[in-house]
Amino acid sequence: MATVTLRLAPRPAHVRTARLVASAMARRSGVNEELLDDVRLAVGEACARAVRLHQRHGVDAPVILELTDGEDFTIVVTDSVADGVAGATPDRIDLVASLTGASGVVGEVLGAGTRTVGRTDDGSPAAWVATEVTEITEMGLAETPGWVESERLGLAVLAGVVDDLRVERRADGTRVHMRWPIKD
Amino acid sequence: MDITLNSRDEPGYTVLEVAGEVDVYTAPTLRDRIADLLDAGQRRLVVNLTSVEFIDSTGLGVLVGSLNKARELGGSLDLVCPQERVLKLLRITGLDDVFSVYRTVDDAVVDSGTG
Numbered sequence: 001m002a003t004v005t006l007r008l009a010p011r012p013a014h015v016r017t018a019r020l021v022a023s024a025m026a027r028r029s030g031v032n033e034e035l036l037d038d039v040r041l042a043v044g045e046a047c048a049r050a051v052r053l054h055q056r057h058g059v060d061a062p063v064i065l066e067l068t069d070g071e072d073f074t075i076v077v078t079d080s081v082a083d084g085v086a087g088a089t090p091d092r093i094d095l096v097a098s099l100t101g102a103s104g105v106v107g108e109v110l111g112a113g114t115r116t117v118g119r120t121d122d123g124s125p126a127a128w129v130a131t132e133v134t135e136i137t138e139m140g141l142a143e144t145p146g147w148v149e150s151e152r153l154g155l156a157v158l159a160g161v162v163d164d165l166r167v168e169r170r171a172d173g174t175r176v177h178m179r180w181p182i183k184d
Numbered sequence: 185m186d187i188t189l190n191s192r193d194e195p196g197y198t199v200l201e202v203a204g205e206v207d208v209y210t211a212p213t214l215r216d217r218i219a220d221l222l223d224a225g226q227r228r229l230v231v232n233l234t235s236v237e238f239i240d241s242t243g244l245g246v247l248v249g250s251l252n253k254a255r256e257l258g259g260s261l262d263l264v265c266p267q268e269r270v271l272k273l274l275r276i277t278g279l280d281d282v283f284s285v286y287r288t289v290d291d292a293v294v295d296s297g298t299g
Contacts, residue, residue: 012209019238037269044240048208052242150211150245153277157241160276 001070007062008047010054018047018065022075029069030182038161039180043075045154046176050079052150053174057081073180080173186210188235189217197228199289203235206243214243218250218261227259230292233270244277251283260284262292 004025008014022043023036031039043065050063064078158165164179187210188203198221206214221229231247233239247263254261262284265271274280286292 012207015208016205040238041240041273044207044238048240048242051208150242153244153248153279154241156277157244157273 001068003066003068006065008051008065010051010060010063012048012051015044015047015051019044022065022067025067025069026073026180029073031073031180032183035180039075042158042162042178043077045158046075046077046178049151049154050077053079053081069182072182075178077176078173082172187213189214191217191221193226197230197293198226199230199232201232201235205238206236207238207240208242211242211246215246215250218246219253222254222257222259227254227257229254229259229261230264230289231261232264232289234264234266236267236270239270239273241277244273244279248279248282262286264289264292
């Protein structure tokens with residue numbers, strides 16, 4: 001088992017670097033060719049989310065990307081923005097939906113999250129995205145076309161392309177775990 | 185690779201050709217370009233994603249935000265996308281129900297009755 005760790009300054013330009021490294025390492029590790037696009041997308045989404053989060057909060061600490069190959073191929077993306085908006089509820093999701101007029105997308109995202117991840121505690125992507133969307137709305141960023149949509153869509157994409165996805169919220173940040181099989 | 189944007193006005197509609205990678209770094213460029221077209225009075229936009237190498241949720245979010253803005257102005261924003269990779273993303277996110285998606289620019293123009 002070997003781990004490669006990248007520390008990315010939270011700049012949008014570096015997300016592409018993360019994608020390139022992840023897909024190169026996934027290929028070398030023996031992840032099925034058909035899954036490489038999914039790896040690239042998922043890493044891009046997880047890192048883009050972390051970078052957006054760091055920028056919103058003015059956090060200059062690096063986003064940490066850990067890639068490990070062993071019996072399978074795992075990627076963990078860690079941000080260091082403390083959990084400031086805990087306790088989002090479905091009511092707040094509905095509020096956001098009505099604010100943005102895109103309830104179809106919300107429903108789709110929540111459906112995807114529920115389908116993919118069994119946990120219903122704070123590890124659930126649905127609760128996770130609700131929290132972050134609420135935060136963006138409260139910060140007034142929803143005025144910028146595409147902000148809220150990007151957060152929701154990012155989760156839908158993650159849930160859609162990673163079969164084994166786990167979100168770990170900690171006091172000092174969030175860790176997004178992703179895992180893919182390696183062919184024999 | 186960065187992003188390349190080229191727009192051309194046709195009678196009754198405007199085509200925006202997008203090439204390269206649309207991600208958290210380049211999506212603001214796309215957002216601003218579409219906003220400029222709407223500000224300039226263009227109301228029927230066809231966004232051609234045929235030459236897009238990669239698009240993430242930031243890019244999709246910009247397209248949704250722009251679609252909402254176009255509709256508020258009484259306009260439209262349709263997508264052209266023959267690539268299975270991008271079509272899969274649209275299905276995963278449910279956006280295939282939100283956008284009209286066509287295989288070619290000609291299909292988009294004929295269907296929206298502007299050709």
